[in-house]
Amino acid sequence: MGTGPGATARGGIVTVIHHEDEVDAGVLDGRSVAVVGYGNQGRSWALNLRDAGLDPTVCVRADESRARAEHEGFATVDVAGASRADVVCVLVPDDVIPTLGLAPAEDALTIVASGYALAFGGFRPAGDVAMVAPRMLGPEVRSCFTEGVGFISAVGVEVDATGLAWPRTLAVAAAIGGLRQGAVELTPRQEAVLDLAVEQVLSPALTLVNGAFVGLMLEQGIPLEAVLCELMLSGEIERNYRMLREEGFVAQLDHHSPTSQYGQLSRRGRFDHLEVAAAMGEVLDDITSGRFADEWEQERRAGHPGLARLRAEHAGPEMAEFERDLRARLGPDVDRDG
Template sequence: MRARTYHDSDADLGVLTGRTVAVIGYGNQGCAQAQNLRDSGGRVVIGNRDDDCRDRAVRDGFEVLGIDEAARVGQIVLLLIPDEVQPGVVAGHVAPGLRAGDTVVVASGYNLAFGLLDLPGDIDVVMVAPRMIGAAVRDRYRRGVGYPCLVSVERDATGTALHTALAIARAIGATAGGAVASSAREEAALDLFTEQAIWPTVFAVLQASYEVLAAAGFSDDAILDEMYLSGEPAEVFARIAEMGLLDQLRVHSRTSQYGQLLHLERSAELVGTLRERFTEILRGEILSGRFAAQWSAVGADAESRIRALLDRAGTHPLIAAERTISAAPGSTGERVTPCRPVKDRA
């Protein structure tokens, strides 16, 4: 099943003329989208709490207001703050300043999909969700190169919500490569599925692989370099994105091609097991709303919950080996601390 794709020719930047865009949150996505909007000719103000990100917005030349005031000033309000804080911020600081005919834009479908945002009924609600971290959204805009993005209309109070969504998408550079028609439910479900099914399975594969290889007497340095520290998996995924899953095998040796394809055929039973597990995650946890209810209930305790999970995950010997290697003399590993986590929906 294919979805409609919107391009620059489908979007009219004139829709933004005379309207102020209030970007709530100047983290990774906020700073990128705000700068792209400004460079596209939009009038942009920033709503942010008093923190380092606010200081950065000032340095970048934006008019920076409190969140309450920014929501009152803007006719289009972009919610670019983390999922878990959006319901409280919207209820206490954004919704009171909205007027009939305004538009709220989300970059993540999560809170809309699970009914966690209490928004007035006389405003438009749309989603413009880049599938890129903020730095890439900014870089690709500057180079005139598109990036994946999902767009949807969740409420059309004015009859022109789609026009506004597409104008925002074009202004941030998303329609340069084609923005795909979607829904908050689809965006949230796919994002959560990747986070809860695909990546945990990748981590489990690496853990099991380390255990088998270490037990066979291979060194930690060689094992971790082979598995991921060399950066080779990132290169493989880049080729997959460029060429496709099977066609990228052409850049591997014939020994590698034969081994991969042979054991792909022998993994049918594993695929069946994963299918059952993934179906339970998708239907039993995500689409049922069970995960959203659990995560929303965590509230202010989120950081300590995440820390406890990280501490437990950190007890695996693979993590100990990785830390030892990273701390060794000559290691070039660097850690970056952005205003928001690198993988943020907002």
């Protein structure tokens, strides 16, 4: 789309945010909808779509998931049956999508919840192809819907073969609750790059900083238990991020003491000399060039031996046992929001 009442331009980049008032609710009248997958996202989508007045069928391959879907009142179909639907919502892991054998009709709409399979996985179904990507874990897609609060999403159209891709995509996004707080328009590639960058650029950098911080505190004789409480278990940093989300950076500063404000702002420049952006750029290049996608496909075909090794190396049983013991010592309410 790119233009309209929800469009703003900053730095030469036009940003469009879609809302419920744009939706033609009747565009899906009489249309059949299939939800492929009944995991965290698939179940939430199916339930939300049904509560929004649609009648989705569910396509699952695992007997356990099929039994649950049927128990919760959904008719189940195979891949061929899902392919005959007017709207096919594909809600299985990214690397599985190209292997399903889906064959939608030329006038159908296929929707994915992540841009990865379209941008890097070679998924090219016929007809309209679009993305509705909740910025929310699957269970919260359901809980936010039932609570009436909605959630932020990313939406985009990859192929508009019928001229109806946008209105149908926005109708589906609205039906699952994805337009209640607004949906940012992104191409599937942009969404995939952003998502992977958070996972591969930002998250490892934060992990490294946290690890260095823990080491420094241990050198000062501060117990590891106290450091982990400060970083995770007390919930203080989580609450700070929540205030950032709810109020913005400038307004949330007022919740901190003058000592905290001065310390944060006056010491920020001490880290400017670090070559963080250069290191991040190298990892980002692996993403945008497709090298990571090729590497991950080789890993998938090999049965994920590298993933198993990395989990053992970075998330082994010793740390898990330490965390369980610490939580038990702190008491039953340690995981509750403060």
